[in-house]
Amino acid sequence: MKPLNTIVQENRVVGEIANGLPLTIPVYRLKGSGTGPSVYIQANMHGAEVQGNAVIYQLLELLKHLPLNGDITLVPYANPIGCNQKSGEFTLGRFDPITGTNWNRMYHDHTDLLDDFLLNHSHLDDSALKSRFKRLLIEQSQKRLDGPANHLTTGKRIALNLQRLAHEADIVLDLHTGPISTKHLYCPLYAQESARYFDIQNVLLIPEGFGGAMDEACFCPWWQLSSALQAKGRDFDVAVEAFTVELGSQEKIDLREAKDDARGILSYLAHKEVIVSSEFKPRKMKRFGCYLKDYEAFYAPMGGMVEYTAPLGEPIPAGTTIAHILRMERYLSEQPLNVISIDKPAIPILHFASASVNQGTELYKFFTNYFEL
Amino acid sequence: MKPLNTIVQENRVVGEIANGLPLTIPVYRLKGSGTGPSVYIQANMHGAEVQGNAVIYQLLELLKHLPLNGDITLVPYANPIGCNQKSGEFTLGRFDPITGTNWNRMYHDHTDLLDDFLLNHSHLDDSALKSRFKRLLIEQSQKRLDGPANHLTTGKRIALNLQRLAHEADIVLDLHTGPISTKHLYCPLYAQESARYFDIQNVLLIPEGFGGAMDEACFCPWWQLSSALQAKGRDFDVAVEAFTVELGSQEKIDLREAKDDARGILSYLAHKEVIVSSEFKPRKMKRFGCYLKDYEAFYAPMGGMVEYTAPLGEPIPAGTTIAHILRMERYLSEQPLNVISIDKPAIPILHFASASVNQGTELYKFFTNYFEL
Amino acid sequence: MKPLNTIVQENRVVGEIANGLPLTIPVYRLKGSGTGPSVYIQANMHGAEVQGNAVIYQLLELLKHLPLNGDITLVPYANPIGCNQKSGEFTLGRFDPITGTNWNRMYHDHTDLLDDFLLNHSHLDDSALKSRFKRLLIEQSQKRLDGPANHLTTGKRIALNLQRLAHEADIVLDLHTGPISTKHLYCPLYAQESARYFDIQNVLLIPEGFGGAMDEACFCPWWQLSSALQAKGRDFDVAVEAFTVELGSQEKIDLREAKDDARGILSYLAHKEVIVSSEFKPRKMKRFGCYLKDYEAFYAPMGGMVEYTAPLGEPIPAGTTIAHILRMERYLSEQPLNVISIDKPAIPILHFASASVNQGTELYKFFTNYFEL
């Protein structure tokens, strides 16, 4: 079948390594009619979280045949260092191996631009204000990339390159996975309604506040702009929606699952009228929400070998056994098999990838005080 | 239920690390009546291969209630460096992180003792010969441990400590796992009959020859002794059986599976009359054998993101697709989704643990030219 | 010579690892007459920064013969995970290998205790106020250690154990090193006078504000207490002095240098009347100060192989060549040897430990806008 849309590729150089090899990222673009919102989707910022690349593959396969209102930019392999950093049989791609800094905490916080922007541009109408602010975010990202090379860390340079592309869009999706994980969505509070259009049961609701991640880098300035205008009595909707989509477990490519995930994303994009299609509808499911402050890490209360027993993604009552921790060096002296349970109702979202843990290793993350969305 | 047997624990110091912390290994012993062969079982020499610890746990739970003819020694956590070496979320425990040397290639080869031993002791009867040679292996291992401390590497010291214990036994089981793997058994050719008593479908048949692993360290000297006597016209069975038991996948504790594995091991030990029990019988199953020379590694023909599609443990015909390799940077220019197939009938035994590979990363290992046992 | 003082050792368990091995830290204590301030000194929180252990060794050798007014607590090997974490031939001890979190950014911030404390205790006189606040900091640290085990990360548990000991003292020294580095001192602004008593030429002046490090964890609450009382018109000196002492380069033990460093520390402790001795005086030297905001990182403007050419510790004029970056893959096409210079007067304090860098790797850190102290 002849594609409806042309896909254009551009390779973006985002750094260079010790032997001079350039770090390049492939960027794919589809052009829409211009009547709908534009979209930016990236994957694999963390090296082991590869499934998003397969989702982008399936999205491209579907999108080339769909009428588009908005432009769509897709970036697989977002982090050329992370996805090539092996240590033993696994990918060591959550943080810069030199500094330990999480690759998804290096985006730039543009909120310091706000006061000055409002001073000079708050007379503009909503549409002009939006387009002016968008231009500002793009320009300021580019400006930092064009500044003195000795001012930018390796990770910041990668992040700014991606962010510069993402600021062009009205909708931003950053595709991640957990270690061993059920699907879940990081959703800013103001966009809660949109969460119903993804096929993702568990939704984490994020307050205003910048922690360095891509989604925050994209929605924070707009959210603060909206709040600042609100404070002055002007209604101005947050003009950008940005989500971190957690696709499941790391170190796994599943093409069929990726197709389902792509369809779930298209359901949201159809709702947003980016694509023109009645084919993609959200599946009926019970959805759960949880505020970020109630997203609890459960650290291993002892070192040992762990059997994980909590079912991921489903509510469990208080008192449920979530793990057995085996301590063979105390087989005779104490209880070798230790039952670990949770003391409140919760939804287990993810657990640690390894079966051996130190005391204090993050064993699980749980939705607590969750509610039906 | 009051245990029938007493279990005794001893902690063996096998080294010390930079801040002086001693590396200790727990050793559990059960005493038999002395009428059956003695057994040594260890687990977790490779840091991520933890399931053997759970099998030892289940063995202890069962063995304490069983009448024993032979002494049994069980060593979980055999490698205190390996199982505590994390790099990112996984355990980096296949090799010494300083040197890269595989922890299971550092056992000592005692075959140079053979000529001298035969010269001095071949007049002894079978039983005396066996007990004298066993003593020699134990003494020589201990001698190296007692020698100048600056002659031993970290790994060799651990290995010699374990080997010294293992040489006391007539039966040696080294519990390992693959990366993502089906169960399989490394079985020396002469012990092929014994392979029928484990509940393990796929059996790798090992020729004489020392590569540095625990099983080889235990059976090689005895095999060579047998061959040397044979050459002189004397029939002397290989007096020791040693196996590497591959329990499945790494980074996983499954207590129920461990119980099954423990029962499988007891089936073999009952056959060998180490334990007195009619409870443990091998399950009926079709078993496949493969010679080590036909155990083929299949290296990634290209770098990329891998979907593994071959069913582990079951025969597949020539031409079966074993993987899709996704190469998103060539979505427009070439085929992004590459189908990888195998060109001969095979049984896929294990595959790489990560979904992202370099060109040349070991993707799979296959039994080829396999046959029914 | 018979020691004047008794040294007492206590081993503090600060965690446990996967095979159940306890993580223990040796704590040495000397008792003073009670008429001078008490002291806490720790070393090796970062695994590769070992020279502080040698300084503690030399301090113990000297202190056992000196009359003491104040109690002294010394903690070598502060981080039993960090100093045993090898990756290749070097120590990977700056961050938790699982999470990437810097071990020296996990101390607890007690400043939220302040309002409540002032409400209840500001009627106390200076001495009672100090002793009550000190007790509070100790109790609150201990309380967190005694809380649910699943609330603490591995690093936080280590940090709280150390912090709990450090809060007992009036003077806290955290011994670190840089990668390749000249000696320098992190000194809180209010303690600037004390910096003259160390034998350290370059002094970084730190403002109020908590970043997670040991020195900050110790001085921040006291500084804020002082500021809060000041705001109410009451003069209350910051009651605790805490410094990070950077001893030079990592991965190096030099016992003679350690003795010099110990003598420098004793010079400060004599000035503070912790020890009674006229033997230890600061050396005459020109000292330079630099505000933290002017402590500039210089990131590699290109990837490549680096020859470091800036002399560490000494002022250099604007335009000085600080590195050559070799790029052999462009020998014919472009300049293979790139001269990197700094565009302002500076004192080079440290440089990266490796000769090969990515674009954006931290090449150097410089004092800029430095001044004579």
Add this chain to the structure above:
Amino acid sequence: MKPLNTIVQENRVVGEIANGLPLTIPVYRLKGSGTGPSVYIQANMHGAEVQGNAVIYQLLELLKHLPLNGDITLVPYANPIGCNQKSGEFTLGRFDPITGTNWNRMYHDHTDLLDDFLLNHSHLDDSALKSRFKRLLIEQSQKRLDGPANHLTTGKRIALNLQRLAHEADIVLDLHTGPISTKHLYCPLYAQESARYFDIQNVLLIPEGFGGAMDEACFCPWWQLSSALQAKGRDFDVAVEAFTVELGSQEKIDLREAKDDARGILSYLAHKEVIVSSEFKPRKMKRFGCYLKDYEAFYAPMGGMVEYTAPLGEPIPAGTTIAHILRMERYLSEQPLNVISIDKPAIPILHFASASVNQGTELYKFFTNYFEL
């Protein structure tokens, strides 16, 4: 000054990584008159051993102005994975991070070609025999590269690419460094005379036998050819000389030192009449030889923090203190400062790069039973 010789660059693709990025190696070639032997020089096969790149830089700077009899091929950055593999602040480049295999143990052993070659070609005269055998080595290396991609590991593919180039040459130099090291030369026994023309004081004499390194891969087949012909009564000199040149310490670029090293190499090449120049003469120095069997590793007899005290490169008498090992956790209970000495005369060649060691870490390597060359 206008160069006398043209330098040509070719980029060789030796693999590809997970995101499809090709691994390329720059290859520089200078053409000689054809009257002298041809030369192959490579550097940086181990990631942290960077100084060889600087030596190649200086060689290129000098060679472009020198009359050449033989062709010269120079390959910096020989291992694009190794030199870009960071773990913390250092380069983790001695072994494949996935498998632990030393990058310099993966070259191919061509000795199995010998019997067949002799059968078919021993009638040829010396010159034809040499050129036929050289062609065979090149063809067989290429054949393996052209074989099924799934038969080659990542490292073997890199090694074969380099080896294929190296087999074209009559002289092969593989530039390495030790961890912290004095200069030394790996020299095959038959080429002992040539060792006098390098400016390297300490020379390790290597017997016939293949261990997987580049120098061995180059000289072994020729040495065995020579021996085989000798056995048949025909005198046939080993036609290729191959050395591993150890330039000093890793993680260091020193351009001036590199110039000296380049001149030392040119002294050898002048002697071999590769270059036409009277400028480069070996320096007068006492040279020491040591047989490989007498090259002794000294493993840390205890874990601890190490002060290295042996002077590298110079003979020391038996009983010399080579290290102090500090064990602060036993300050009160035992001797905290342990003196380590060597019990025989030796030349310390290198020591471990880190100051903290496990029991059994390789502390030093020594020439023992050394002799004047």
